[in-house]
Amino acid sequence: MRSGAVLSVLIPLILMAADNSAQQAIIENTGSTNAAGVKLIVNRSGAAEVQPRNAESRKTTVDQQLTQRLFEDLNSIGPLSVLPRTHCMKSVSFGTALYIEYNGERSPDLSCPATADSKLAILQKDVRDLMAAAHASHSSNIRNSRIDVSR
Numbered sequence: 001m002r003s004g005a006v007l008s009v010l011i012p013l014i015l016m017a018a019d020n021s022a023q024q025a026i027i028e029n030t031g032s033t034n035a036a037g038v039k040l041i042v043n044r045s046g047a048a049e050v051q052p053r054n055a056e057s058r059k060t061t062v063d064q065q066l067t068q069r070l071f072e073d074l075n076s077i078g079p080l081s082v083l084p085r086t087h088c089m090k091s092v093s094f095g096t097a098l099y100i101e102y103n104g105e106r107s108p109d110l111s112c113p114a115t116a117d118s119k120l121a122i123l124q125k126d127v128r129d130l131m132a133a134a135h136a137s138h139s140s141n142i143r144n145s146r147i148d149v150s151r
Helices: 002-022 064-077 119-137
Strands: 024-029 038-043 047-052 058-061 098-102
Touching (some): 024 064, 038 064, 047 119
């Protein structure tokens, strides 16, 4: 009977830990006619996969503090669908868009300017820092992809 009680406590904890490590966020730079697009898939542990549109995918790791900050911010922001949609002028040939997908929802375009200290600005900083970290880890994978977002 005692082992059953221990298992009833441990199983939910194990499932919660597994769920945390399985959480993923997908950051996508759509690219343009003059810049290749790229996806960065990250999870809480810092494990990541860089998927350039014009090259083979590679697994890498990024600073776990950056990924922890991203997931904490995503969870505190709440559903991405409630964030204000932003629009900005872009060149037809050179314009790219930047999104983050999490929990089945997609952010507004993070490459457009956001009000300082807004939820969008927080996401922009997180995304910019993660893309730069992934770029540093495997610059040859995303060398041709524009990763900057508005500051």
